[in-house]
Amino acid sequence: MRRELATIAAKAAGQVSRNLGIGGGTALPGLIAEGIDPGIVTDMSSCLGQGSVLVTGTNGKTTTARLIRRVVNKVGLVAIGNREGSNMMRGIAASLAEAAGWQGTIPDAERSMGVFEVDEATLPKVAQVIGPRVVLFTNLFRDQLDRYGEVETVARLWQDAVAAWDNRSTIVLNADDPSVASLQGTASGKLLTFGIDDASLTVGEVEHASDARWCRTCGAELAYSTVFYGHLGHWSCSKCQNRRRAPDVSCSRLVLDRDDMQMTVTTPSGQFEVSLSLTGVYNSYNALAATATAIALGIAPDVTMEGLSGFTAAFGRQERMLIADREVEVILAKNPAGLNQVLNTLVRAGEPMDVIFLLNDDIADGRDISWIWDVDFEMLQGRLRSLSVSGHRSWDMALRLKYAGLSDSPGVNSDTKTALRHALAGTAPGGRLYVIPTYTAMLEARNVLGKWAGKGAFWEGDGG
Amino acid sequence: MKLRLAHLYPRLMNIYGDRGNIISLRRRCEARGIGFEVHDLEPEDAFDASNYNMVFIGGAQDREQQLVADDLIHVKGDAIKSAVEDGMTVLAVCGGYQLMGHYYREAGGRELPGLGVLDIWTAHPGPEARRFIGNVVIEWQESTLVGFENHGGRTYVGKGAQPLGKVVSGFGNNGKDGGEGAIYRNVFGTYLHGSLLPKNPEFADHLIVLALSPENPDVRLEPLDDMVETLAHHEAKSLARKKSLLGIIR
Numbered sequence: 001m002r003r004e005l006a007t008i009a010a011k012a013a014g015q016v017s018r019n020l021g022i023g024g025g026t027a028l029p030g031l032i033a034e035g036i037d038p039g040i041v042t043d044m045s046s047c048l049g050q051g052s053v054l055v056t057g058t059n060g061k062t063t064t065a066r067l068i069r070r071v072v073n074k075v076g077l078v079a080i081g082n083r084e085g086s087n088m089m090r091g092i093a094a095s096l097a098e099a100a101g102w103q104g105t106i107p108d109a110e111r112s113m114g115v116f117e118v119d120e121a122t123l124p125k126v127a128q129v130i131g132p133r134v135v136l137f138t139n140l141f142r143d144q145l146d147r148y149g150e151v152e153t154v155a156r157l158w159q160d161a162v163a164a165w166d167n168r169s170t171i172v173l174n175a176d177d178p179s180v181a182s183l184q185g186t187a188s189g190k191l192l193t194f195g196i197d198d199a200s201l202t203v204g205e206v207e208h209a210s211d212a213r214w215c216r217t218c219g220a221e222l223a224y225s226t227v228f229y230g231h232l233g234h235w236s237c238s239k240c241q242n243r244r245r246a247p248d249v250s251c252s253r254l255v256l257d258r259d260d261m262q263m264t265v266t267t268p269s270g271q272f273e274v275s276l277s278l279t280g281v282y283n284s285y286n287a288l289a290a291t292a293t294a295i296a297l298g299i300a301p302d303v304t305m306e307g308l309s310g311f312t313a314a315f316g317r318q319e320r321m322l323i324a325d326r327e328v329e330v331i332l333a334k335n336p337a338g339l340n341q342v343l344n345t346l347v348r349a350g351e352p353m354d355v356i357f358l359l360n361d362d363i364a365d366g367r368d369i370s371w372i373w374d375v376d377f378e379m380l381q382g383r384l385r386s387l388s389v390s391g392h393r394s395w396d397m398a399l400r401l402k403y404a405g406l407s408d409s410p411g412v413n414s415d416t417k418t419a420l421r422h423a424l425a426g427t428a429p430g431g432r433l434y435v436i437p438t439y440t441a442m443l444e445a446r447n448v449l450g451k452w453a454g455k456g457a458f459w460e461g462d463g464g
Numbered sequence: 465m466k467l468r469l470a471h472l473y474p475r476l477m478n479i480y481g482d483r484g485n486i487i488s489l490r491r492r493c494e495a496r497g498i499g500f501e502v503h504d505l506e507p508e509d510a511f512d513a514s515n516y517n518m519v520f521i522g523g524a525q526d527r528e529q530q531l532v533a534d535d536l537i538h539v540k541g542d543a544i545k546s547a548v549e550d551g552m553t554v555l556a557v558c559g560g561y562q563l564m565g566h567y568y569r570e571a572g573g574r575e576l577p578g579l580g581v582l583d584i585w586t587a588h589p590g591p592e593a594r595r596f597i598g599n600v601v602i603e604w605q606e607s608t609l610v611g612f613e614n615h616g617g618r619t620y621v622g623k624g625a626q627p628l629g630k631v632v633s634g635f636g637n638n639g640k641d642g643g644e645g646a647i648y649r650n651v652f653g654t655y656l657h658g659s660l661l662p663k664n665p666e667f668a669d670h671l672i673v674l675a676l677s678p679e680n681p682d683v684r685l686e687p688l689d690d691m692v693e694t695l696a697h698h699e700a701k702s703l704a705r706k707k708s709l710l711g712i713i714r
Contacts, residue, residue, distance in 0.1 A: 142479075142480065151525065152525050152526065152527050213475065214527075214528075219531075361703070367597070367598065367599070367612070368480060368597075368612045368614060368657075368658075369612070369658070370480045370481025370484065370612060370657050370658050370659050371480055371481060372481070373480075373481035373482075373483050373484030373487065373659045373662070374478075374480065374481060374483060392703065393699065393700075393703075394699070395692060395695040395696035395698075395699040396658075396663065396696045396699065396700070398692050398695075398696070399662050399663060399692045399693060399696045400484075400662075402692050403484075403487050403488065403491055403662060408689075408692075409691075409692065412695075
């Protein structure tokens with residue numbers, strides 16, 4: 001009875017808030033569901049016949065969880081997932097309530113699997129409640145220090161959580177991230193690792209924004225023969241035996257193009273070629289993470305590759321739309337390592353670019369915007385056709401770009417809609433505008449751009 | 465004329481945006497034809513005061529801060545202390561600021577000794593205590609400084625130092641006495657990052673003049689076009705006030 005009431009109330013609240021257009025309709029229904037039935041996540045997740053997968057880490061949660069869901073659906077199972085950004089307990093409660101029928105049970109529960117992205121700091125609690133089949137750790141970077149305190153705090157939380165788990169959960173780890181790989185020593189259950197072997201993609205040295213410079217075993221400085229992204233690469237301790245181990249799932253060849261990439265993926269059951277309509281080293285990590293997770297779930301690699309190859313980007317992750325003969329590509333970037341990866345990927349394409357950065361400082365973005373000084377914007381020198389900024393902290397961003405030697409006076413408009421309109425008008429027909437927002441700015445930009453997509457040159461009329 | 469900056473422990477102490485301070489100093493010197501060089505000093509590197517006219521130390525996580533404290537006191541300590549008495553200009557932000565004081569008492573009660581060039585001490589009131597996080601505005605001279613603070617430790621200023629400024633909005637040193645940062649001679653300690661210097665150009669220039677004047681007593685900095693800097697300053701100021709008003713209403 002309580003379950004039914006919780007589900008009904010949550011579903012109704014979700015409907016109302018979506019109709020009113022407040023948020024995606026997940027936080028409130030989740031809170032209501034948990035309020036009426038505190039055991040809702042435990043009970044409903046235990047009804048899922050195929051168990052649950054948790055995806056956590058600083059970058060790549062959303063894309064990787066979406067990749068995994070696609071693969072799970074490919075084998076004829078039903079993947080239940082939380083919406084992007086709703087990755088605390090209430091978001092998971094809301095997604096379970098939404099998946100349930102009005103009577104509070106999940107239809108086709110036997111064939112259903114939960115694939116949830118989980119906030120880094122919330123992971124221990126969620127894992128305790130759900131008892132996951134697989135937990136995937138993508139990477140650990142400095143992100144929202146105002147919220148999490150210190151990177152070290154999250155690393156310790158994870159260590160303690162993994163040590164407390166029984167051996168029923170399989171743990172999937174990024175072998176190239178020393179902070180994540182060190183969980184290997186703590187885990188009692190089955191373990192799978194992934195990483196990149198193709199050393200031709202090295203960026204030379206550890207980026208300024210890196211965090212894991214010190215050996216977690218002995219405290220000495222780590223040495224790198226290859227760096228792919230932030231502090232991800234082929235690392236070894238300069239003093240003790242701690243070093244990257246050869247991963248179970250690896251990418252032995254990676255070819256990055258402007259809008260897609262080709263990977264050769266080596267798994268315990270053979271080598272596979274896959275072409276994805278995503279690009280960037282960070283996305284190849286997402287694909288490897290999804291492959292390793294699928295293996296942990298017992299899904300055959302050829303089915304996995306089929307699932308990966310048909311994947312299309314969405315929700316502000318290299319999401320493209322056509323607006324008045326201009327292509328617009330939205331790429332979310334919310335921390336130094338992530339934004340450096342985005343810039344690296346753009347620069348690799350080599351063409352002169354039209355770019356607009358949107359910087360907000362709401363709670364979901366991280367209130368501290370000093371991270372922009374850790375981003376290597378300097379790499380855009382000589383690569384830009386036009387440059388503009390917007391968001392609540394647009395002048396901070398303009399200042400960073402000025403000091404990066406990109407423009408003494410970039411176009412600044414703190415109103416996102418107006419700024420996007422100017423940026424589009426400044427992009428040549430047939431050209432592409434890159435929109436690079438923080439999280440809440442991405443929600444705002446997608447909202448505006450979505451209304452314009454497919455329409456004519458609205459800025460020449462009465463304004464969109 | 466040249467600004468010769470000693471950057472203490474850049475690889476250990478480089479949390480969120482400390483690099484912005486170096487970028488700002490470099491830009492503001494080079495735009496005026498003043499030379500600029502940075503000497504990165506890591507653990508075990510000696511501090512030779514004759515090579516520098518300014519020192520910068522940034523923030524770090526607790527783990528790194530412990531590694532630094534030992535080297536700071538035993539390897540570089542005496543040389544830095546006598547340089548400070550000779551008028552060396554020092555900017556110490558966040559964790560670096562705490563290290564300039566007598567000690568940092570951790571949440572668990574353990575005391576980490578500092579260099580003691582600033583008459584300040586810092587104590588973390590315990591793991592349950594609220595962290596001081598948010599936008600800050602302080603009064604400084606006739607003007608304001610803006611930035612962002614994120615610290616668990618509460619800092620208290622003794623008689624041998626003065627607060628850098630008075631808190632207009634935010635928490636400051638300890639959330640009680642209205643002071644933020646500390647000054648002794650030409651040593652400036654503060655919790656403000658954001659980064660601090662880019663959007664507080666007057667303060668950046670103040671430090672540059674202090675650093676250059678022992679060798680160039682008549683130094684005058686020509687004004688720069690600071691429109692973007694000034695607007696970023698004002699944007700941060702109005703956001704800090706808006707958020708603190710919201711806090712009161714709640």
